[in-house]
Amino acid sequence: MSTQPALIAEGIEATATLEDGKARRRPASAVRSRGNKPSMSLMIVLLLCAITVVVPLYVTVSMAFKTQAQAVDGNAFSLPAPFSVDGFVTAWNLTNFPAAFGVSVVVTAGTVIGTVLLGALASYAISRNWDRKLFRYSFFYLLAAMFIPFPVVALPQIQLTGLLGLDNPVGVTILHIMFQLSFSILLFTAFLRSIPSELEESARLDGATTWQTFWRLIFPLLAPMSATVGIFAFLASWNDFMMPSLITSNPALQTLPVVQSIFQTQFSNNYNVSFASYLMAMAPAIIVYLFTQRWVMEGVTQGAVKG
């Protein structure tokens, strides 16, 4: 959060380059900043925007640690005194938090891995066989799915997953992968263009098969884009509400957001309990994000969609 990670990030950006120099350019920002003293008005705008984010988060955290009596005293901004974890205990038991959290973790992890693997494989096959009709048409076919949002197919989807015995987190994972795939393939194919084919040709001359070339050479080179695709898949899957709520038939196997929405009515006026439960739902993703934000930002900005 301080400036130090930024400096480290710059160092990494400068050293970590792809084998060929031309695929990388200096970040434009490095130049633009020259002689541009940060103006006061700019800082104020940035700070105001940050405040709109920080205030609700602060209120959530402080409410969660209050006792029930404090939570309803009408002063949302006051610090909790004394600190109380009663809210967490009640919310934990009421929502059966560990189960919902576990389901969410499994679904999200499956989605991230599945999206990256399926997307990278398909994109590699497409981009290296672009001169063949079959692969070219497959590309447009895969992209076409982007224009079919989940709500359009929701109803038959419920019957289909029920029929296949997939009305559970496994089915939700598969569907999450499917609805991430188009976007991921778009990102991967764009990135594969920047990887020179000379590299692969030399690997081929050394006798590597297509699979070996992919796993040993291409997949590692795709890492920044895999990070981007993985982050998008993580966000979409972890935060999704509609798909699990409609697809999963057994309420005990619901993901965290769905459980949150089911139990919201039961908290009634126990603000400390409801905010503790919101915080428990938010915290894992936020903590993971705070620790990985350097790679998140780097991954996303490096794996840019090149025009």
Place this chain on the structure above:
Amino acid sequence: MTSTIERPPAAPAAGRPARPSRPKRDRTSKTENLAGLAMLTPAVLLLALFIFVPAILAFGLAFTNARLISPYPATFVGLDNFVRLFADAAFFRALINVGYFALVVVPLQAGLALVMAILVNKKVRGTTFFRTVYFLPVVTSMVVVSLLWLFMYRQDGLINVIIDRVTFGLVTGPDWLNDTTTSMPAIILMSVWQGVGFHMIIWLSGLQTIPADLYEAADLDGVSPWQRFRYITWPGLSATRSLILVTITIQALSLFTQISVMTQGGPLNSTTTVVYEAVESGFAQQETGYASAISLVFFVIVLLISVVQRFLSREKA
């Protein structure tokens, strides 16, 4: 996105040396063929099974009287569902609401995200801090954000408390979500708050692809910041722009979670949406056929708008 699709994403890009011709290495090329197909097939087949087949089923169901749980088999009813749909006042209200939502959210969120991306891209002290903070709502699920804002939007909630303090008690905030005039704007404000960080990051990634030497040259020529934006940044972002436009629009048209958690379409249908209506009639009323008709109309709208957007962004490019 347009230009990304248009251009072949692969080897035959300009200036690449010709790849070794296939006929010479017959044996290798055959296994290569198989490997290529093996890599592609899972994605193609799974997508067919889980997206395209259901899509076709949805279209079929729209012309039947299928119900979610029913002892009778579904029968073909022709255009009955559509006739009923176009006489349904709630559906029209939903169309208007979604149109209103999209028309405000798409430019507002995309524009705000671009401004934030440009600001955050400058090497101002604490850039990392701002990037991190702006992205926090994005890693918070929409359900939790909705529940949080439900509390903030109450008559005695946080937002009205702030309004009261800032104006020294002169202005009393409305009962945001229970007032037909403020319910939709309240949903819009919250949605932009949650989503803007995500699109800021996508703009930011686009900004990284603009070559630095263009800005260097511009600096030497002494151009104004506006010219710099108008003639370097804006054209340089064309691919990113189409991508962001398409994703925000489809997201906005699919508005559902916020509505389901916060207002259930109320008050007086002032926040009901097309997707919410489809889910309501599909589940609460269990009318699969009718709900599929709504989905079909929704799909046509998404497709039409996407085509128009693509057409417009192609014109400019």
